[in-house]
Amino acid sequence: MENMALTLFQPAFDIFLILFIGVTSIVLRQTIQPVYRGFFCDDQSLMHPYKSSTINAALLYSVSFIVPFVTIALVEYVILLFRKRQQEQNGNVTQDKKTLWLRWLKRCLRLLILFFYGVAIVHFTTNISKYSLGRLRPHFITVCKPDYSKFNCSAGFIEDPHCTGDNAKQLLEARISFPSGHASMAVYTMIFTVLYLEKRFTWDGILLLKPFIHTWLFYMAYYTCMTRISDYKHHWSDVLGGAILGFIIALLMIYKVYNLLHKEEVCLEEKKVDNISEGAETAVQAHAKHVTAL
DSSP states (O other), X not given: OXXXXXXXXXHHHHHHHHHHHHHHHHHHHHHXXXXXXXXXXXXXXXXXXXXXXXXXXXXXXXXXXXXXXXXXXXXXXXXXXXXXXXXXXXXXXXXXXXXXXXXXXXXXXXXXXXXXXXXXXXXXXXXXXXXXXXXXXXXXXXXXXXXXXXXXXXXXXXXXXXXXXXXXXXXXXTTOOSSOXXXXXXXXXXXXXXXXXXXXXXXXXSTTHHHHHHHHHHHHHHHHHHHHHHTTSSOHHHHHHHHHHHHHHHHHHHHHHHHHXXXXXXXXXXXXXXXXXXXXXXXXXXXXXXXXXX
């Protein structure tokens, strides 16, 4: 009973930590204001038109969550079936379906907890950076619509642009360009999936299957990054910064995943050795009884 309670408590506490970081990130974004930065009147990098996003937030998060989720679920299921078949071929006693499903569910849950913890860290770090730096987006002047009668451009750097734009949300978003949230999230989720596949998907029946999947995952993240530049949502350096952030956190998370998988494989090998030892001991005892009977 205690083991069952501990088994339920551990993932519940992990999920609580993920939600805590995620909610904190969202609350900070809704309650604090970004650093107020000025501009130069002749800064052409801030004069681009305002465009809608080619890849909006809903699409970004849908793909970023669904692709790793489905990948982990499918790969772990295939591995479980493969090991079950190996045990049957070797004449070992296989586990019942309920036990196998529980193993699959536990493995997937632990991997997804690590994945979503990384998501929360990416989101929180991105928002902290955005609001701490307050870099202006390429369409800032278009959205702000500065009142040039209130300041003298020849003075150089303008502290207060006296924005006349009436869209408060766009004005706020125009002040949080670095790093790109789309880039950090897309790169994190896709690189995490690529590295996970590299570790777990070892079947080489089709030589180019894994490289093909890796390539498309990379292009999904790459295209997302490029649209942020072409849509004038970010400067190229914002996208590069977001991509580096997502890549680093993906490496840190996948390192933890590798350790987790390695420990589980060691446990499985130890159990296998124990089972073989028990089987050998039973066989010896049976042989001894047979000799005694003779």
